[in-house]
Amino acid sequence: MTHRSDWESVTTGDMKNSYEQSLDDSNTDLEISSSHFNQSFFNRAASYRKYPRGWLAPAIVVLLIVTFVILAILTGILFSHYSTMVEELTVLKKNDLKKDVSDLWQSVGNIMGDLSKIKTKVDTTEGNCTSCPARWKLIRSHCYYFQSQQPKSWEGAREDCATRNGILVVMKNLFEMNALLPTIGRERYWLGLKRDSENTDRWIWADGSSLTFEAWNEGEPNNDKDNEHCAEIMGGLQLWNDRTCDHRISYICKGVWTC
Template structure:
């Protein structure tokens, strides 16, 4: 028994000191370690892949969220721009409608104005036609009147007709008669008119007086005396002689101031134009 035990112990020592010569160690033990190592390595790779896939998923999710937010903002912006464009378009349409309405009103007013102008033009032409007829008739009547006046004692001179009376009246009565036939006592403003008045060779009243203000002679139309043909020394009657008369008609300077209440012949003047 002691010998067997020693051998066994020696065998164990030998195996310990010569591990490579030990043929009794199972070869399957080394394969199990290799499998375990491979399994650990695969697990590690799985974990790394899982983490990478998770990170990639998070990155993709973030990108999707960013794109979605960006699209939402862009959509809101486009919606606002579309609303502004619609509003602008509506304003333009409203302005266009207003302008169209204003244009139509102006066109209507223009048409009405043209119609009125046409009517006025036609009426003007008719009035011109009537006026021409009236002017022609007036000329005929005027010519006939002038002829009649010449026939009844009126004489034409420089656009006026003159009548000398055959009877005698006071200065005021003479003027009243002249006014009753559309005339007045004669006014003399030129040498030619003075010579024409003298040509009647009649002692007669003319339309000159200072009855309103002594010494301030004026004609019956209210105009002041500027050119005079007083006889030398005249006027000299002061307040007693306030009416003008032609007395010494044989000379150019033939005027005299006479008493207005005296009766004389007179000369009327009627403007023809």
């Protein structure tokens, strides 16, 4: 007959042995699982280390191609915009140049018109001619009448010039005077120049214009005895002199008509 204490002892011993066996089995399984996990991890890691060597180079190539395509597209867009801007600037410059040329030609036309008007006025007022009436002499596109056969006073000469549709000669500049000197020679001729009756220091031409050019002899005009109010040109000296208006000398008329 088995006693209770023996049974308990046997049971306790068996349970202990069973627990220890289970614990050993668990450790064994854990070691096996751990070994299997480590082997699997290292296998996967090795495969990951080997795998990039196959796809990295193609990926880089693809990336470079995509980048090149994008840059090419952007370059094409920029070049297109640049070409458009250049064309627009060229058109603007051409339009501005055409406008400037048009304005220039318009200005030239206006100037030519003004010159034509001035020429017409000069021809009308100063008798710019290409031919002259009988006994008139053409000198530098003006007609002059030299009267030396019938000397007159200054006033008589002025009146005779008026009847011939001219004025007692008015010399506007040195060029005109020099052009007349060869015909004047050594004679004395009245000029259409007289003192202003209200201001004896002022000289006025027969056409009413003021004196802007003069060629007086040295010491002239001296208004000797306060009686020399008219001007003459002395051919020998080729200079001017003031003298009494009543003296009778030769004179020169200048045509005022339009030929």
